Amino acid sequence: MSVGQSMDPKITRNILFLLFALPGVAFASWVSRTPTIRDILNVSTAEMGVIIFGLAAGSLLGLLSTGHIISRIGGRSVILGSAFLIVVGFVIVGLGTAFSFTSLVFVGLVVFGSGYGAAEVALNVEGSAVENQLNKTLLPAFHGSFSMGTLVGAIIGSGAVGLHLPVVLHFGVIAIMIAAVTLYFYRFLPHDTGKEKEASTQKLGANMKAQLAVWKERRILFIGIIVLGMAFAEGSANDWLPLTMVDGYGVDSLTGSYMYGLFVTAMTIGRFTGGFLLDKYGRVPVLKGSAVLAAIGIILVIWGQHYLVAGMGVLLWGLGASLGFPVGLSAAGDNPRGAAARVGAVATIGYIAFLVGPPGLGFLGEHVGLLRALIVVLIGVSVAGLISGAAKPIRMKTEKSKFLR
Known part of the structure; x- marks a missing residue:
């Protein structure tokens, strides 16, 4: 029996507290550098609003598609995949800022947003499952951990601004941290949370219809x-x-x-x-x-x-x-x-x-x-x-x- 299948739900709970904080750190890191990024790209507030729309569009894409994906492959794999998208998106945004390439920043935000939205669904599915296993309310505290993550990200971001760290360096360090933590801890999560046996055998159209129902x-x-x-x-x-x-x-x-x-x-x-x-x-x-x-x-x-x-x-x-x-x-x-x-x-x-x-x-x-x-x-x-x-x-x-x- 593998680590994920035999894991004590209390250990899963503790890992989820950490994993819930990571998207908060990432999101607050981005927000903390938006004034700097706007100045580097030399865009107006309205143009910056269009760029930020990439994050909203990517988030909605992740939110709308993730339930279907989890039903086929399980929440654990989606958590790993969402972390990969967040890391890649962060790196792209950093590089786009370094080269003052507005379109690249927009693309990076779409990728980051997709990972962020997917993580929100997958983590909440895992959290809900742990609640049921332990018969204890946990999701509010998990979301509190997300809030703590935003606080940590804001503090790191303020420090980066104060030290005049390049955005690409700041985001690169955050990306490495998220990748390392997720790669180490995701393997301790249960394998099949949220996975539906019927979904893996159904045709794509039939499964999507069931998801929309x-x-x-x-x-x-x-x-x-x-x-x-x-x-x-x-x-x-x-x-x-x-x-x-x-x-x-x-x-x-x-x-x-x-x-x-x-x-x-x-x-x-x-x-x-x-x-x-x-x-x-x-x-x-x-x-x-x-x-x-x-x-x-x-x-x-x-x-x-x-x-x-x-x-x-x-x-x-x-x-x-x-x-x-x-x-x-x-x-x-x-x-x-x-x-x-x-x-x-x-x-x-x-x-x-x-x-x-x-x-x-x-x-x-x-x-x-x-x-x-x-x-x-x-x-x-x-x-x-x-x-x-x-x-x-x-x-x-x-x-x-x-x-x-």
């Missing part, structure tokens, strides 16, 4: 709406919170950055403590409570009248928004049969909210102001709270005649 499942669509509302709340804060505080409350840029730091801190705390609350009180009550916290927080930000009151709102907003995405993915993976397709579908909805929602909020804010535009975010989390019952766990009989909580 999950989008017709009422429960998955409602879970998707929950994730949509919560991910929109998270993505909107990531993109607009500092500017919202500056424009809405007249604070300086440093204070706006502190407010965003408060939000990220609240998100991280919520994700690392969420597992305890979920195991004690259950998904539905925690999701409802999270939606209420997020809604109160957003209300305080919109109508708080003073930046300190808004700061309290930012804290509640971050705590409330922290669990919606990981809990939705956990709920999508309740049934091991077809888990890859369902987790992939819900993850796609969540990342569409990240990618499409915030720009739309900016367009609305241009006309009514960013504070008033947040009313749309408030509506989203309110709807998520109202339909949170859709995430109620499915009672599945296991091989040991026990039931999932």
Whole structure:
């Protein structure tokens, strides 16, 4: 019996904490160097937006295709392949920057984004499987590990900027680190997580049809709406919170950055403590409570009248928004049969909210102001709270005649 097949799920859990952090390190490393890359390429902000679209397009490609691939070859192989794409994409972006070749940077971001999107689905499928094996809520903490990875990547990126390291050198070191860690640890993961026996024998068209069928499942669509509302709340804060505080409350840029730091801190705390609350009180009550916290927080930000009151709102907003995405993915993976397709579908909805929602909020804010535009975010989390019952766990009989909580 090979290492992957005989591995203790607790060891798999520990490895996943590390592997979840790697995409966070990569993503934050890219974000930290975007001002430098823009200046080197000598492009406008609008042109930089077009370049960054390559990352969004690649991410959607990875998200939409990965469920089908996992069902045929298993999550472990996809995790290795996604790391390869991230590494190659990072190197291409670094080289494109070094030679001031805009098209090469765009291509690199498409490749990087494809690996990033594929990793998000494959890691969540593995994480959901470990949850079921250990009968313990883990995905929020796994996503907390991703948040810690972004913090590490941001710190490394800030250091690279301070030392004036060339982007190609910075990204090259990150790529080597991701490759080395993944190559060493992926072999300890189970072989066939998410693999469907029927998928390996089905023709491609029939398998794709089966993968798309999950989008017709009422429960998955409602879970998707929950994730949509919560991910929109998270993505909107990531993109607009500092500017919202500056424009809405007249604070300086440093204070706006502190407010965003408060939000990220609240998100991280919520994700690392969420597992305890979920195991004690259950998904539905925690999701409802999270939606209420997020809604109160957003209300305080919109109508708080003073930046300190808004700061309290930012804290509640971050705590409330922290669990919606990981809990939705956990709920999508309740049934091991077809888990890859369902987790992939819900993850796609969540990342569409990240990618499409915030720009739309900016367009609305241009006309009514960013504070008033947040009313749309408030509506989203309110709807998520109202339909949170859709995430109620499915009672599945296991091989040991026990039931999932």
